Amino acid sequence: MxxxxxxxxxxxxxxxxxxxxYFRTYQIAQRVVRLAGDCDFFVRRYETISDPEELxxxxxxxxxxxxxxxxxxxxxxxxxxxxxxxxxxxxxTMDETGAVTTVRVLPVDLGLNLYGLxxxxxxxxxxxxxxxxxxxRVWRDSQSxxxxxxxxxxxxLSLSEPYDRLLKQLADEVFHxxxxxxxxxxxxxxxxxxxxxxxxxxxxxxxxxxxSLFTSSGRLKRKRVPKWARDAVxxxxxxxxxxxxxxxxxxxxxxxxxQFDHIVPLAEGGLNDVSNLQLLCADCNRAKSDTLxxxxxxxxxWYDIP
Numbered sequence: 683m684x685x686x687x688x689x690x691x692x693x694x695x696x697x698x699x700x701x702x703x704y705f706r707t708y709q710i711a712q713r714v715v716r717l718a719g720d721c722d723f724f725v726r727r728y729e730t731i732s733d734p735e736e737l738x739x740x741x742x743x744x745x746x747x748x749x750x751x752x753x754x755x756x757x758x759x760x761x762x763x764x765x766x767x768x769x770x771x772x773x774x775t776m777d778e779t780g781a782v783t784t785v786r787v788l789p790v791d792l793g794l795n796l797y798g799l800x801x802x803x804x805x806x807x808x809x810x811x812x813x814x815x816x817x818x819r820v821w822r823d824s825q826s827x828x829x830x831x832x833x834x835x836x837x838x839l840s841l842s843e844p845y846d847r848l849l850k851q852l853a854d855e856v857f858h859x860x861x862x863x864x865x866x867x868x869x870x871x872x873x874x875x876x877x878x879x880x881x882x883x884x885x886x887x888x889x890x891x892x893x894s895l896f897t898s899s900g901r902l903k904r905k906r907v908p909k910w911a912r913d914a915v916x917x918x919x920x921x922x923x924x925x926x927x928x929x930x931x932x933x934x935x936x937x938x939x940x941q942f943d944h945i946v947p948l949a950e951g952g953l954n955d956v957s958n959l960q961l962l963c964a965d966c967n968r969a970k971s972d973t974l975x976x977x978x979x980x981x982x983x984w985y986d987i988p
Contacts, residue, residue: 700854705793706761707855713757714750714856718869727756732877734884738892740874743905743954747853749870750957754856755849759840762790766831768823770806788831790839790848797851799844804834862918864960864977868945871958872974875951878902882951901949907942911956915942918961925966925978939964947972 689695717724730736740749770786777783786806794800811824839845860866882900885893897903921931923940930940943962946952949972960977962970 700858702855702858703793703796703851704855705796705852706758706789707852707859710754710758710761710852711856711859713761714753714860714870715863715866717753717757718866718873721873724873727760731874732880734881734888734892737877737881738895741878741895741902741953743895743902744908744911745955746910748857748957749874749953749955750857750860750867751850751853753870754853754860758849758852758856762788763832763835763840765789766835767828770831773803788835790835790845793848793852794844797848799847804831804839806831861914861957862981864924864945865979867957868977871946871953871955874953875946878951878953901951902954904948905954907954907959911959912942914956915959915961916940920982922961922982923963923966924960924980925962925970927980927982928963928966930961930963941967943967943970945977946974950974 717727731740740752765788769789771789771792773785773787775783775785785803787803788806791800791803795803807827807830809824809827811822813820813822879900881888881892882896882902885896885898885900888896895902921940922929941962941964943960944952944954945958945960948954952958
């Protein structure tokens with residue numbers, strides 16, 4: 683039987699497949715991991731997250747722009763802004779005569795060009811100033827260079843549609859890498875849990891949309907897990923209980939008792955977010971119940987060890 687070759691320009695293909703550029707993806711992922719595990723860092727970066735008007739963007743149920751996407755988007759933006767202070771890249775070009783020209787550009791411009799979102803670069807100006815360290819004269823970029831880069835980034839680039847698309851692409855890549863890591867998913871959701879509990883306690887004072895997300899006891903309402911989220915978690919766990927590894931595929935058992943568990947329970951401020959789900963068998967889910975239990979660190983190998 684002839685199998686049709688997928689058309690990569692087809693909209694369905696582009697919805698189902700992610701083209702990885704791996705442009706600083708692991709650096710951004712590392713920042714998200716740090717954000718998940720460092721309470722002080724999280725509080726400094728998101729000190730206003732307990733504001734109901736800000737929190738609502740994080741707690742709407744089953745968004746495909748998950749908690750990981752949102753934090754990865756922010757971490758990438760922070761990184762590119764920090765680059766304006768001196769993490770410049772040298773590009774070398776050669777003309778028809780063989781003459782080589784060197785220009786300095788911001789890493790974000792490399793990313794925009796790599797993903798085909800924009801052509802051209804902002805050429806970083808040359809303005810050196812001299813300082814003396816011991817008996818050595820050292821030439822460095824003046825403050826005006828960093829100021830020019832920051833002005834270009836914040837007043838021009840960061841407001842543009844191509845930049846927003848770049849951050850969303852990188853957030854997708856980070857999610858694709860980190861979703862496998864149940865521990866980081868749990869830590870990230872746990873960072874938000876206290877804000878959810880705090881806002882839930884103010885339920886009667888909230889606006890109607892936000893109030894409708896909470897139960898009378900102040901925790902987020904349990905919302906049915908959509909099929910796309912169940913599928914994502916099922917295939918991440920390869921159809922096995924994330925705790926005891928029981929086979930829940932239905933290949934060996936006609937009635938597999940698989941259940942989708944909130945890693946951080948709703949009672950503890952957990953979210954209805956795919957990053958907060960794991961696949962458990964009924965026995966493990968009953969044993970865990972509404973307790974805040976660290977997820978298993980066991981993962982199935984891609985191949986058997988001889």
